[in-house]
Amino acid sequence: MEALKKFDGAYWRELFDSRVGKTTWPYGSGVWSKKEWVLPEIDPDDIVSAFEGNSNLFWAERFGKQFLGMNDLWVKHCGISHTGSFKDLGMTVLVSQVNRLRKLKRPVVGVGCASTGDTSAALSAYCAAAGIPSIVFLPANKISIAQLVQPIANGAFVLSIDTDFDGCMKLIREVTAELPIYLANSLNSLRLEGQKTAAIEILQQFDWEVPDWVIVPGGNLGNIYAFYKGFKMCQELGLVDRIPRLVCAQAANANPLYLYFKSEWNEFKAVKANTTFASAIQIGDPVSIDRAVYALKNSNGIVEEATEEELMDAMAQADSTGMFICPHTGVALTALMKLRKSGVIGAGDRTVVVSTAHGLKFTQSKVDYHSKEIPDMACQFANPPMQVKADFGSVMDVLMKYLGDKAPKH
Numbered sequence: 088m089e090a091l092k093k094f095d096g097a098y099w100r101e102l103f104d105s106r107v108g109k110t111t112w113p114y115g116s117g118v119w120s121k122k123e124w125v126l127p128e129i130d131p132d133d134i135v136s137a138f139e140g141n142s143n144l145f146w147a148e149r150f151g152k153q154f155l156g157m158n159d160l161w162v163k164h165c166g167i168s169h170t171g172s173f174k175d176l177g178m179t180v181l182v183s184q185v186n187r188l189r190k191l192k193r194p195v196v197g198v199g200c201a202s203t204g205d206t207s208a209a210l211s212a213y214c215a216a217a218g219i220p221s222i223v224f225l226p227a228n229k230i231s232i233a234q235l236v237q238p239i240a241n242g243a244f245v246l247s248i249d250t251d252f253d254g255c256m257k258l259i260r261e262v263t264a265e266l267p268i269y270l271a272n273s274l275n276s277l278r279l280e281g282q283k284t285a286a287i288e289i290l291q292q293f294d295w296e297v298p299d300w301v302i303v304p305g306g307n308l309g310n311i312y313a314f315y316k317g318f319k320m321c322q323e324l325g326l327v328d329r330i331p332r333l334v335c336a337q338a339a340n341a342n343p344l345y346l347y348f349k350s351e352w353n354e355f356k357a358v359k360a361n362t363t364f365a366s367a368i369q370i371g372d373p374v375s376i377d378r379a380v381y382a383l384k385n386s387n388g389i390v391e392e393a394t395e396e397e398l399m400d401a402m403a404q405a406d407s408t409g410m411f412i413c414p415h416t417g418v419a420l421t422a423l424m425k426l427r428k429s430g431v432i433g434a435g436d437r438t439v440v441v442s443t444a445h446g447l448k449f450t451q452s453k454v455d456y457h458s459k460e461i462p463d464m465a466c467q468f469a470n471p472p473m474q475v476k477a478d479f480g481s482v483m484d485v486l487m488k489y490l491g492d493k494a495p496k497h
């Protein structure tokens with residue numbers, strides 16, 4: 088940090104802005120365009136990148152106006168990325184460093200992680216690109232097919248273990264303490280160095296104006312800290328004069344941070360995480376709890392939670408305005424809805440919701456919702472397909488009913 092402070096905010100802004108839209112290796116990546124703040128010492132030849140980052144900051148105009156009375160709502164689509172989630176941002180840094188260590192003949196036989204699906208997808212892809220073995224521990228039957236197929240296809244050694252994510256996390260920590268396997272979960276700060284660039288990118292996309300709120304879904308809790316770190320660096324290095332208030336959003340079925348927050352940070356208790364449609368955050372004993380609390384305390388932050396019905400309804404509402412978000416983003420949107428309703432977030436506040444994964448990884452839950460096949464859930468925004476006979480009259484019939492008074496009168 089001290090070395091970076093030799094330059095002022097104007098220097099960094101100009102440098103980062105000059106790299107926008109470039110394809111020069113490695114600066115075309117949204118992560119490596121901030122190389123000096125991420126891993127300055129790495130040789131560009133050692134970098135393993137899929138040109139991650141530079142994700143769309145989408146003005147959620149219709150959703151904001153229709154459902155929240157807001158005009159300045161934005162969704163940072165971090166899931167539109169090589170492996171379909173924000174994990175690519177951190178994994179490019181971690182795997183690049185392992186690549187470098189292996190060239191220096193350090194004894195790393197592979198890279199391992201426990202995962203609810205996205206970390207393993209990113210790890211296996213970046214390792215495969217560099218020819219590095221990857222080993223992934225997955226909780227059996229708890230991740231989506233789209234996520235499961237990613238490490239399999241990328242040639243990772245995949246262990247499907249009869250436990251939950253927290254059980255897998257415990258096992259991978261024990262194994263990596265015994266064997267020269269490099270741990271790739273977000274305990275490893277290299278991951279967070281990459282993930283923090285999403286925060287810097289948001290500021291840059293707003294032409295270095297600071298939003299009032301940033302809402303992030305939280306599970307193992309590395310990402311909320313990464314956002315804090317990115318914003319804080321921009322403040323400390325003089326690019327902006329304040330940081331946004333952070334909101335961490337959890338599924339009510341896996342809410343240890345929320346309960347801790349509600350106890351006014353008095354007592355942290357790990358919980359048994361129950362099944363949630365937001366399966367990637369079905370985590371009861373987050374490894375980055377201390378970092379997350381630090382980030383929230385220092386950003387005047389808040390923690391909210393979403394029930395299964397709330398998160399699925401929010402996802403369906405967002406999708407109906409042209410988004411196609413994942414259930415975790417539904418959790419974050421629920422938090423926003425609650426904070427708007429209580430007046431904590433004002434109608435005019437500039438707010439960014441971080442969308443963490445691509446909706447296509449979670450199509451089964453969308454299909455179930457729209458077919459109204461979820462027990463005890465009203466699925467009030469479901470839009471099931473209409474079954475219709477294959478003849479002109481039947482098709483015209485249903486179309487005329489659908490068009491109502493907008494149908495042409497004959």
Ligand SMILES: Cc1ncc(COP(=O)(O)O)c(C=O)c1O
Nearest residue numbers: 305306307308309310367443444
């Ligand atoms: C899609 C998705 N959203 C949110 C999260 C939460 O991120 P974190 O574990 O850093 O809190 C994860 C992973 O945990 C994820 O895969």
Ligand SMILES: N[C@@H](CCOP(=O)(O)O)C(=O)O
Nearest residue numbers: 202203204205206272273307
């Ligand atoms: N959702 C994560 C859980 C592990 O998080 P990490 O950031 O600590 O690797 C996943 O996709 O596996």
